[in-house]
Amino acid sequence: MSALPSSNTLDAALGSALRDIRKSHSLTARALSQKSGISAAMISRLERxxxxxxxxxxxxxxxxxxxxxxxxxxxxxxxxSDYTHVKSGEGLVSTRLVGEHSHQYVSLALHTRSELQFEARSVTLVRQDSHPPQYVSHGVVFVYALQGQAIYQYGQRDFILNPGDSISVDAELSHGFTEVITETFTFLTVQAERR
Structure with missing residues (x-):
């Protein structure tokens, strides 16, 4: 069993995090003081x-x-700390059914932190009469085309994706594949969102 961190170590780590978060919000110590009711001098002492x-x-x-x-x-x-190491050809294989449409995907990674969720999948779409699903969610989505050709719709815009192409989108707007042009289309998708 390891020793607990000293109070000096805790204070320094907390101060560093506070300073980073304050700066990421583009706030001065004085502005944060006005919003929080904590004096600017105390905020400065905490950050140091x-x-x-x-x-x-x-x-x-x-x-x-x-x-x-x-x-x-x-x-x-x-x-x-958690990590996921998936060997080539491995992962959790799942099938998604949406109306008449179905496709397989392989879950490659899922990490859930207190304020962030990250998920990576390899997906294979097979050309069929029914259309793949459209999605509206939160966070951002990244798609990287591996094999085949398909049409990706984001809002009212269509993008033809070929091997090596990628697209990243805000997930709040309707998005997803509307047509598989080749017999099959395989892509990597990564989604990250605040919890």
Whole structure:
């Protein structure tokens, strides 16, 4: 069993995370002070690791920055981390049925963190009379064409994808393949979204 981090280490890690989050929101310490009710001097001391934050202070800062409380602890070492290593030809094979349409996909990775979900799949579409499904979701979607040719629709725009082509889209707008031009079409898709 490893030793717990010292309070100095915790304060420094929390301060570093706070500073990164504040800057990612394009806020000065003074602006964050006005939003959170925590003095700019205290925010500065916290960010430099020169003070320990109470739970009330952390809660006020998390609400002002609109981030989960756990975001402040992301740089503190943990006893575990997850990884997925899928060998060639392996993965979890699934079949999706949508009305008359069906296609197979292989799940290659799924990672769920406190504020992010990431999923990667290899998908094979077979040309058939029924159309593949359209999707509306959250986050972003990346598609990389591996074999064959198909038409991808994003909103009202159509894109012909050939091997080596890729497209990335905001998932909030309707998207998906509308036609498989060759007998089969295989692609890699990656979706990431805030939980």
């Amino acid at each position: 690791g020169h003070a320990s934050a109470s739970m009330a202070t952390l809660n006020a800062l998390s609400q002002a920055l609109n981030v989960p409380l756990v975001s402040f602890f992301r740089e503190i070492a943990t006893e575990h």
